[in-house]
Amino acid sequence: MAFDGSSKPKTCIIGAGCSGFTMAKRLKDKGLPYDCFEMSDNIGGNWYYKNPNGTSSCYQSLHIDTSKWRLAFEDYPVPEDWPDFPHHAQLLQYFHDYVDHFGLRETITFNTAVTNVETLPGGRWKVTLSTGEAREYDAVAVANGHHWDARMPTYPGHFEGYQVHSHHYRDPFEPYDFRGKNVMIVGAGNSAMDISSELSQRPIAKNLFISMRRGVWVLPKYMDGSPADKAALPPWLPSKLGRKLARAKIKKTIGMMEDYGLPKPDHEPLDGHPSVSGEFLTRVGCGDIKPKPGIERLDGDSVVFTDGTREQVDAIVWATGYNVTFPFLKQKELMPQENTFPLYKRMVKPGFETLFFLGLAQPLPTLVNFAEQQSKLVAAALTGEYAFPDAAEMDRVTEADEQLHLGHFYDSPRHRMQVDFGVYVADLLKEIKRGEKRAHAVA
Numbered sequence: 390m391a392f393d394g395s396s397k398p399k400t401c402i403i404g405a406g407c408s409g410f411t412m413a414k415r416l417k418d419k420g421l422p423y424d425c426f427e428m429s430d431n432i433g434g435n436w437y438y439k440n441p442n443g444t445s446s447c448y449q450s451l452h453i454d455t456s457k458w459r460l461a462f463e464d465y466p467v468p469e470d471w472p473d474f475p476h477h478a479q480l481l482q483y484f485h486d487y488v489d490h491f492g493l494r495e496t497i498t499f500n501t502a503v504t505n506v507e508t509l510p511g512g513r514w515k516v517t518l519s520t521g522e523a524r525e526y527d528a529v530a531v532a533n534g535h536h537w538d539a540r541m542p543t544y545p546g547h548f549e550g551y552q553v554h555s556h557h558y559r560d561p562f563e564p565y566d567f568r569g570k571n572v573m574i575v576g577a578g579n580s581a582m583d584i585s586s587e588l589s590q591r592p593i594a595k596n597l598f599i600s601m602r603r604g605v606w607v608l609p610k611y612m613d614g615s616p617a618d619k620a621a622l623p624p625w626l627p628s629k630l631g632r633k634l635a636r637a638k639i640k641k642t643i644g645m646m647e648d649y650g651l652p653k654p655d656h657e658p659l660d661g662h663p664s665v666s667g668e669f670l671t672r673v674g675c676g677d678i679k680p681k682p683g684i685e686r687l688d689g690d691s692v693v694f695t696d697g698t699r700e701q702v703d704a705i706v707w708a709t710g711y712n713v714t715f716p717f718l719k720q721k722e723l724m725p726q727e728n729t730f731p732l733y734k735r736m737v738k739p740g741f742e743t744l745f746f747l748g749l750a751q752p753l754p755t756l757v758n759f760a761e762q763q764s765k766l767v768a769a770a771l772t773g774e775y776a777f778p779d780a781a782e783m784d785r786v787t788e789a790d791e792q793l794h795l796g797h798f799y800d801s802p803r804h805r806m807q808v809d810f811g812v813y814v815a816d817l818l819k820e821i822k823r824g825e826k827r828a829h830a831v832a
Contacts, residue, residue, distance in 0.1 A: 391742070391831070393773045397421055398527030400771065401516045403503045403717070406434020407484060408748035408760035409532035411462065414491050415764035421771055424526075425493075426518065428502035432488055434534050436481045439559070444537035446580070449560040450587055451477045453757075454579055454665040456616035459810075460757040462487060473616045480757075503717045512743040528743040528771060531715060532760065535749060535806075538712040542575075546687035548705060555580040555708035561593050571701055573598040573692060575684065576708030577605040582666035584706055589677040598700055600692070602683035604652035606659075610667040612642055617665075618754035621811055628793065628812065632659050649673050651680050662751060662807060713749070713806070728806065731787050734820060735808060736763055739780040742770070752810040762814045766821050775824035776831055790816075 392398055400416060402409050405427035416423045429442035438447040452474045453460065460480075461467045465487050471479060488494050505517040506529055517523045539554040551565050555576070561567045572594040574585040581599065589597035611617060639658040647653040649670050654661070672678045683695045693699045713725045722738060732738055735750045745767045747760040769775035777783065794808045 391773070391776055392527075392771055395773070398771050399423060400528040400530055401426070401503070401506075401514065401524070401526040402530045402532060403506075404428075404434060404532035404534060405432040405497045405499075406436070406532060406534055406748075407757050408534070409434070409530070410484070410488050410493050410497070411758070411761040412530050412532060412747055412764045412767065413493050413496060414487075415761075415768045416771070417491070417493065417496065419768045419772055421768070423496070424524070425497045426501045426503050427497055427499050428519070430499050432494070432497065433481050433484050435536050436477055436484065438477055438481070444534060446536050446556045447477045448555075448558050448584070451583065453477065453480055454610065455755040455757065456610075456618050458616060459618050459621070460755045462758050462761055465490065474610060505719065506717050506744075508720065508741075512741075514743070528745065528767075530745045530747055530767060531718075531749070532747040533715065533717075535713045536711050538714045539707075540710045540712050541707055542709050544684050544687050546693075547689070548687040548692070548702075549689050550702060551704040553704075553706055555584060555706055556711070558584055558706055561588055565704060567704060568593050569595050570703040571596045571598070572704045572706065573600055573681070573700070573702045574706045574708055575600045576710070577601045577603070577664055578662070578708060578710065579664055579666070581708035582607060582664050582669040584708060585678050586666060586668040586672050588706075589672050591677065596679065596700075597677060598679045598681050598702070600681045600684055600694065601652055604646055604654035605661060605664050606639065606646060606654055607643075607651075607669050608639060608658075608663045608665050609643060609670075610665060612638070621754065623811070625815070628809070632657075635659055643670070652682065662753070730806065731791055733777070733783040733787050734763075734766065734790070734817060735806070735813070736766065737777070737783070739783045742777050745770075749806060750813075751807045752813065753807075754810060759810065762817055766817060766824070769821055769824065774828060775821055776828040777824065778827065 400423040402412050402423055402425040405425055409425055410432055413423060413425045429440050431437060435445050436447060437445050439445065456473050457467045457471045457475060467483060502519040503516055504519055507515040509515050509525065514526045514529045515523055516526055539556040541554060567588050572588050574581050585597055585599045588594045609617060612620060636658045650673055673680065681694050685693045685695045691699050691701050713728045713730060732746055736745050747763055748756060750759060752759050766775060
């Protein structure tokens with residue numbers, strides 16, 4: 390289905406996190422009708438600490454790893470007095486201020502989940518709500534996030550101590566008191582870096598082990614006295630050359646991981662999603678964090694590692710990532726497989742051009758304002774100012790884009806939706822122009 394601008398299609402937005410409410414703002418600006426449904430009692434999604442809907446991964450001490458210079462919305466600057474890396478409560482307040490400033494709150498229906506999205510003839514959709522009500526829409530924008538369905542690995546044996554996924558970790562004391570305990574963190578992503586740094590402080594864990602199946606590059610938040618992400622390379626620079634320059638700078642700044650006692654990465658910097666921490670390497674160097682290899686098996690109150698060593702452990706925090714799932718989509722074609730879900734411009738499945746996935750990526754350096762950029766294409770498509778290419782061309786472009794953004798990464802579930810923010814946005818704006826030409830040619 391293509392919109393010709395002669396009518397005003399109505400859209401259902403699923404979720405009122407930063408992806409959902411920036412989409413709502415774009416539609417409101419264009420004078421397009423929409424309903425936005427949020428299953429919780431307020432906005433914020435993943436950044437709503439102790440969100441009653443259970444989808445927030447915020448822990449009490451969390452600060453965002455993206456600097457304020459990179460996460461701000463285009464038309465609503467962050468507060469001038471913010472630190473470089475704001476606390477989650479500051480970011481959430483910024484979201485609330487944005488929503489209230491643009492008069493979006495009254496357009497959001499809270500405490501209402503979308504339970505089913507069914508296809509209708511002509512590219513339209515039937516949306517069923519948790520209230521039992523069903524409504525029909527011309528388009529659907531999926532903004533339910535992808536950091537809420539915790540992925541738990543399985544290992545031989547059993548563990549008798551306390552276990553929690555990092556998604557449910559909140560602080561060192563409640564609901565489990567980590568003080569004086571032998572604690573193991575499993576994983577090597579940002580959450581693993583943060584939580585291990587926090588719990589390894591001497592007044593807390595007795596011993597803090599971190600189990601990493603492979604070595605990773607841990608990047609600092611600052612380089613040369615400035616937030617590292619402020620030095621992002623321009624999108625016009627060839628990606629291969631940009632990575633080469635960045636790798637040399639990273640190695641010169643932080644050295645080699647094995648010099649800190651960490652496992653040697655089997656890849657170059659930026660060939661994996663970087664873990665960012667201003668504290669982790671120091672705590673490893675101080676002996677507060679004790680690196681261990683991958684797990685071979687669980688054994689009651691102990692863990693046996695792949696190098697044959699064994700440690701007695703009281704508690705495990707599984708910082709092992711997330712599954713990408715959409716419980717309201719039952720269509721087989723719209724179900725990611727092992728987090729693999731190729732989409733045209735990371736947004737659209739060919740044959741479903743009225744269904745838009747927002748924020749469904751692992752962009753560097755930020756996800757906060759990613760959907761704000763994507764909403765430009767959605768609004769253009771809904772007003773008839775943008776037309777998609779045919780399915781074969783969409784498939785061809787998607788394959789090329791996947792190679793551009795993912796080709797240099799080692800295969801891992803966390804790398805199957807990776808994009809470079811600057812490169813992606815520059816291309817997205819060009820694609821909107823190309824789509825305008827296609828729309829005018831059809832007209």
